[in-house]
Amino acid sequence: MVKTDFLIIGGGPAGLCAAIEASKRNVKTLIVDEGVELGGQLVKQTHKFFGHEGFYASVRGFEIAKRLISELGENVTVMKQTTVTGIYEDVITAYDREKDLVIEIEPKYILISVGASERFIPFENNYLPGVYGAGAVQTLMNQFKVLPGRRVLMIGSGNIGLIVSYQLLQAGAQVAAIVEIADRVGGYQVHADKVKRLGVPILLRHTIKKAIGEEKVEGAVVVQVDENFNMIPGTEKEFAVDVICVAVGLVPSVELAHMAGVKIEYIPELGGYVPYRDSHMRTNIRNIFVAGDLAGIEEATTAMIEGRIAGLAVSQEITGQNLGFELEKMQEELIEFRSGPFSHKVRKGLERFFPQYVRDYSKNSQRDLGPATKLRPIIECYENIPCNPCQTSCPSGAITVPGNINSLPVIDYSKCTSCGICVMKCPGLAIFMVQENYQPGKDLVVIPYEFLPLPEKGETVIALDRDGEEVAQAEILKVVKSANKTHLVYMLVPAGLTQTVRGFRIPQKAHSLVCRCEEVSVEEIEKAIDEGYTDYEELRRYLRIGMGPCGGRTCRVITLGILARKTRKNIKEIGFGTFRPPSMPIKFDSIIKGEIKDEK
Amino acid sequence: MKNEYRVAIIGGGIVGCSVAYHLAKFGESDVVVFEKDYLSSGSTGRCAGGIRQQWSSPHNVILAMRSVSLFEKLSRETDIDIEYKQGGYLVLSYDDQEAVQFEKNVQMQRELGLDVQIFTPRQIKERFPYVNVHEVRLATFCQTDGHANPHLANFAYARAARKLGVDILTHTEVVAVEVLHSGFKLFTNKGAVRSQILINAAGPYSREVAKMVGMDLPTESYRHQIMVTEAVKNFFDPMAISFSGNFYMRQTKHGHFIMGQGDIDEKPGLNNNVTYKFEKEMARKMSKIFPFLSKLRIVRHWSGHYNMSPDAQPIIGESPKIEGFYYAVGFSGHGFMLAPAVGEAIAQLILLGKTIEVDISELNINRFEKGIVREKNVV
Ligand SMILES: Cc1cc2nc3c(=O)[nH]c(=O)nc-3n(C[C@H](O)[C@H](O)[C@H](O)COP(=O)(O)OP(=O)(O)OC[C@H]3O[C@@H](n4cnc5c(N)ncnc54)[C@H](O)[C@@H]3O)c2cc1C
Ligand SMILES: Cc1cc2nc3c(=O)[nH]c(=O)nc-3n(C[C@H](O)[C@H](O)[C@H](O)COP(=O)(O)OP(=O)(O)OC[C@H]3O[C@@H](n4cnc5c(N)ncnc54)[C@H](O)[C@@H]3O)c2cc1C
Ligand code: SF4
Ligand code: SF4
Numbered sequence: 001m002v003k004t005d006f007l008i009i010g011g012g013p014a015g016l017c018a019a020i021e022a023s024k025r026n027v028k029t030l031i032v033d034e035g036v037e038l039g040g041q042l043v044k045q046t047h048k049f050f051g052h053e054g055f056y057a058s059v060r061g062f063e064i065a066k067r068l069i070s071e072l073g074e075n076v077t078v079m080k081q082t083t084v085t086g087i088y089e090d091v092i093t094a095y096d097r098e099k100d101l102v103i104e105i106e107p108k109y110i111l112i113s114v115g116a117s118e119r120f121i122p123f124e125n126n127y128l129p130g131v132y133g134a135g136a137v138q139t140l141m142n143q144f145k146v147l148p149g150r151r152v153l154m155i156g157s158g159n160i161g162l163i164v165s166y167q168l169l170q171a172g173a174q175v176a177a178i179v180e181i182a183d184r185v186g187g188y189q190v191h192a193d194k195v196k197r198l199g200v201p202i203l204l205r206h207t208i209k210k211a212i213g214e215e216k217v218e219g220a221v222v223v224q225v226d227e228n229f230n231m232i233p234g235t236e237k238e239f240a241v242d243v244i245c246v247a248v249g250l251v252p253s254v255e256l257a258h259m260a261g262v263k264i265e266y267i268p269e270l271g272g273y274v275p276y277r278d279s280h281m282r283t284n285i286r287n288i289f290v291a292g293d294l295a296g297i298e299e300a301t302t303a304m305i306e307g308r309i310a311g312l313a314v315s316q317e318i319t320g321q322n323l324g325f326e327l328e329k330m331q332e333e334l335i336e337f338r339s340g341p342f343s344h345k346v347r348k349g350l351e352r353f354f355p356q357y358v359r360d361y362s363k364n365s366q367r368d369l370g371p372a373t374k375l376r377p378i379i380e381c382y383e384n385i386p387c388n389p390c391q392t393s394c395p396s397g398a399i400t401v402p403g404n405i406n407s408l409p410v411i412d413y414s415k416c417t418s419c420g421i422c423v424m425k426c427p428g429l430a431i432f433m434v435q436e437n438y439q440p441g442k443d444l445v446v447i448p449y450e451f452l453p454l455p456e457k458g459e460t461v462i463a464l465d466r467d468g469e470e471v472a473q474a475e476i477l478k479v480v481k482s483a484n485k486t487h488l489v490y491m492l493v494p495a496g497l498t499q500t501v502r503g504f505r506i507p508q509k510a511h512s513l514v515c516r517c518e519e520v521s522v523e524e525i526e527k528a529i530d531e532g533y534t535d536y537e538e539l540r541r542y543l544r545i546g547m548g549p550c551g552g553r554t555c556r557v558i559t560l561g562i563l564a565r566k567t568r569k570n571i572k573e574i575g576f577g578t579f580r581p582p583s584m585p586i587k588f589d590s591i592i593k594g595e596i597k598d599e600k
Numbered sequence: 601m602k603n604e605y606r607v608a609i610i611g612g613g614i615v616g617c618s619v620a621y622h623l624a625k626f627g628e629s630d631v632v633v634f635e636k637d638y639l640s641s642g643s644t645g646r647c648a649g650g651i652r653q654q655w656s657s658p659h660n661v662i663l664a665m666r667s668v669s670l671f672e673k674l675s676r677e678t679d680i681d682i683e684y685k686q687g688g689y690l691v692l693s694y695d696d697q698e699a700v701q702f703e704k705n706v707q708m709q710r711e712l713g714l715d716v717q718i719f720t721p722r723q724i725k726e727r728f729p730y731v732n733v734h735e736v737r738l739a740t741f742c743q744t745d746g747h748a749n750p751h752l753a754n755f756a757y758a759r760a761a762r763k764l765g766v767d768i769l770t771h772t773e774v775v776a777v778e779v780l781h782s783g784f785k786l787f788t789n790k791g792a793v794r795s796q797i798l799i800n801a802a803g804p805y806s807r808e809v810a811k812m813v814g815m816d817l818p819t820e821s822y823r824h825q826i827m828v829t830e831a832v833k834n835f836f837d838p839m840a841i842s843f844s845g846n847f848y849m850r851q852t853k854h855g856h857f858i859m860g861q862g863d864i865d866e867k868p869g870l871n872n873n874v875t876y877k878f879e880k881e882m883a884r885k886m887s888k889i890f891p892f893l894s895k896l897r898i899v900r901h902w903s904g905h906y907n908m909s910p911d912a913q914p915i916i917g918e919s920p921k922i923e924g925f926y927y928a929v930g931f932s933g934h935g936f937m938l939a940p941a942v943g944e945a946i947a948q949l950i951l952l953g954k955t956i957e958v959d960i961s962e963l964n965i966n967r968f969e970k971g972i973v974r975e976k977n978v979v
Contacts, residue, residue, distance in 0.1 A: 582900075
C-alpha cells in the first residue's frame, strides 16, 4: 500500500503543472503515468506550439515536457509505465507493467489528468492490423522511433491529421493522401499549407470506404462523397498503403472519473462526455480534481494552466496556506486565453458548469436566443470576420452589425418578421431559424442547405449537430428553394433540440463494425433497437457491445449516436451506461504478486 | 400506458417479466409491468445465471426442478436463444460437517426425483481434471443443473409477454400506491394508473415497494460482487460452487469466466460500488482451486444485490391483509433460477386461485410465525 497526500493520475502537461505547484509547497505528491516518459501528448510533438510565451509558445512539444519535468521538486515521486486501473470504494489500484504487479494507493487528494482518447469511425475491415489511430502512430514514431509503415493514408484534415502527416513525412514515410469528408480543411490553414507544399494531396469530400488486405492492411479504397456525404459509386480510388491512420478527433477519457463517482455530463463542445468540475477544477467529489483534455478537449496551454490551478487548490487545502492570489492570477490567465474566437466552443461548454468571462475581445455576440414560441433566426456568427449581408438584407432592420464591419451581428427580435431572408443571404451559413413547440413534442429548425438533391417533404432524415454528429431523426416539413441556391429546409426535430440540430443527412445503409472486440455491426444495432432494445445497457447486454477487453472505449459513443438517431431522442437524455473497473484487463497473477510484495 | 389494467407488476427483472409472461400465456394480457430503469437493470442483469436444483430445503428443490423443465423450453417458446446449458453443478465441500449434511440432502433430493451423484476427490479429478481438489471432502453433482444468460432470459420473457399484449414500460417508476376499496391506484413518474391486482417483484427494492401499501416485508438487500475474465476456448462445462469454500464460477457461452463470492462483513443497504479487496481475495482463492485462471485477465467487475429473507428462502404469495397484493421477493440470491416456476405459480394463483405444478403455500409470509429454518446451500 502506497500512501501519499496528492496522487496525480497522468503526467501530461496538466498533471506535471499540478505537480510543480504542489511540490513548490512541499506537498507529498505521486505521479502515476502509463507512458514510458512523462509529458503525455507533449512528448510526441516535434512541432512548435502555439500559445503565449509564459506558457512556452514556439517551443517544441517534447522540449516543453523536458522543461516541466526539470521543475519537479524532490517530494514528487514518479511511477512510469504504470496504469491506474480502478478507483474502488476501498482503494485505488495501479498496474506496474515492468514488474507485472498491481499496486494499491491511498491518497488524500487526487487529480485525474489522463487526457483523451481517439475517436474512431466505422469502415469495412477496420479491424485489420495496420489501421491505427493518429495517437498510436505518433507514439510509435516519435517516442519509440519506429515507423508504423512505409506508406500512409491519413483520414482527417484537422490539426492532428495535418500535424501527424507532417511528422510522418519528416520521419521518412510517404503520405499517399489526406482524406477529408467535408468540403474544407478542418485544421489551421498554416498546417495544411505545410503538407501541401510537400506534395500531399488533400482529398476533400472523400472518405475511406474500406481497408484491403487479408491479414493486414495492404491498401485502401477511397471514395468521393456527394453533397449529402453519400458515397458516389464509380468514384472509388485504390491506394496501395500499409497504414491507415485515423485522425478524426478526440474524446475525454472519463472512465476513471466515472468509476470514482464523478458526475459525467454530455457537453459536445468539450468533446462529448466530460466530468463536472468547478472553476478550481474540483469535481463534485471533494478530494477529486480533473484538468487538461479530460476536463474538455482543448490545448496544451490551457491544460497547463488548469493543472496549476488544481495543484494550487489542493496545496491550499493540504498546507492551509492562503493561495487566493496565485489562484486568481491563473484564473485570469485562463480568461485571457479563452477570450479569442477559437475558444468560443470551450467557453460555451464550460458555461454549463460556471460563468465564463472574456477580456480584451469586446465583440459581443448575440446572447439572447429570443422568444421560444416565435419562428426566429439564431445567428451563430462568432468569428470576427468582415461581413454584414445579414444586416443589409434584413428588410425590417432587425439585425445590426454595430460599428465596424468586423463586429458580430446582433438582433432585435421584436423587429424580426420571421421572413428568413437573412438565413438565405448569410454567406457563412451561420444563421438558422428555430421555433420551439411547433407541434406537441416537436420543435422546428430551419437549415440553410446548399446540396442536391434536396430532401422531399415528409422524408425522414438524420439530424446532425454542429459537429456533424447524428442526434435524432427529423421529418422534412417543407423546402423553400431560393434563386441564390441556399435553400431553406424546414424540419421537425424532437423537442429540446433547437440549439443542437444544425444540419441533417439523408440516411444511408452502412455495413461496418461498431464494436471491434465483439464484431457487432451497425445493422445489428439498428435491428436490435427496432426490436425494442432502446437503452445503451440493454443493447450492450443483448449484443455484447463493449463486453470485450476494450471495455467499450471505442464503440460506446458510436452506439449512443445510433441510439439517439433511431429513438429520436436527444443524446443527453440517453444514459451512457456504466464504466466498471478494471479499466484494462488485469491478470490474476499480477494481483497476487502485488499483494505478496505488500505483505513484505 | 392505459389508465387501468387488471394486473400491475412493479419490477422488470426476470421475476416480474416471468409473471407477466405466464399471466398472458394463460390468457390474461391486461397486464402492465413498470420498470424504473431499463430491462434487467436490477439484480437480474448483474447475476451469475446459475440454475441449480441441489438445495437443502425441499421447497427450493421442487421449485428449481419445475424451473428447469421450463428453462428447457424457454428458448423455443420465446424465439430468443438464452444460452441455456445443462452442464451440471459441481458442489464442492471443504468441511466435514457440511459433507455429512450433503449426504442427507442428496437423499432428500433423490426422494424428490432428482438425479444427484456424490463424488470423492479422486472421482472429481477424473471427471474434471482442471479442478485442484486439495482439501476437498466430497462433491455432489447433478447433470441437469446448469446456467443461462440472465439478460437474454430476462429479455426473452419480456419480448414474449409484449407479443402477447402485455405493456412493459421502462423508465417508469412507481413512486406511491394508494390502496383503494377495491384495487390500487399507482402513481408513476409518467402518470397515475389503476389496477385490481398489484404484484411486488421489485427485487432489491421489495421492502420499499411493500411500504407503499403499508406492509412491512422482512427483506433486506445486501451487495454481492461479481467479476468476469477475458474469453478463452470453452472447456469448463459445469458451474462450480462451494458454500464452505465461499465461491461460485462458470464459463459463459462466449468463453468468459464469471465468478463471485459472499462477504459476511457486508452491511445491508443499496450500494453498487466495488472493492479491490474482492478482486484480491478472489484472485488468491480461485487461482488455487482453478490453477488455469492465474494467467487469465479480469476484464470487468461489478456488483448487485441479494434481496435476503430471514430464512434465505423466497417470500411468495398474496398478502393475508391486503387483498390483491401479491409479492415474489426475498429470493436471497437464487431468484434467477426460480423465476420461471414462480412466475407460473403466481399466475395460476391469480387466475385459478391455486397453483398446479408446485405448492407454494408454505412460502408465504406467515411461515415466519412458526420460526425460522434457514436454507443452508447459499453463497
Ligand atoms: C498532434 C497534436 C498536436 C497538438 N498541437 C498543439 C499545439 O500546437 N498547441 C497546443 O497548445 N496544444 C496542442 N495539442 C494539444 C495538447 O497536446 C493537449 O491538449 C494536451 O497535451 C493535453 O494535456 P493533458 O495533460 O490533459 O493530457 P495528455 O497530454 O494526453 O496526458 C495524459 C497522460 O495521462 C497518462 N494516462 C492516461 N491514462 C492513464 C492511466 N489510467 N493511468 C496512468 N496514466 C494514464 C498518459 O500516459 C499521458 O501521459 C496537440 C495535440 C496533438 C495530438
Ligand atoms: C452477484 C449476484 C449473483 C447472483 N447469482 C445468481 C445465480 O447464479 N442464480 C440465481 O438464480 N440467482 C442469482 N442471483 C440472484 C438473482 O439475481 C436475483 O434473485 C433475481 O435476479 C431477482 O430477480 P427479480 O426480478 O426479483 O429482481 P430484479 O432483477 O432486481 O428486478 C427488480 C426490478 O424492479 C425495479 N423496480 C424496483 N422498484 C421499482 C419501482 N418502485 N418502480 C418501478 N420499478 C422498480 C428495479 O429497477 C429492478 O429492475 C445473483 C445475484 C447477484 C447480485
Ligand atoms: S428573419 Fe427576416 S426579419 Fe428576421 S432578421 Fe432575418 S431578415 Fe430580418
Ligand atoms: S452575413 Fe453571416 S457571416 Fe456575415 S456577419 Fe452576417 S451572420 Fe455573420
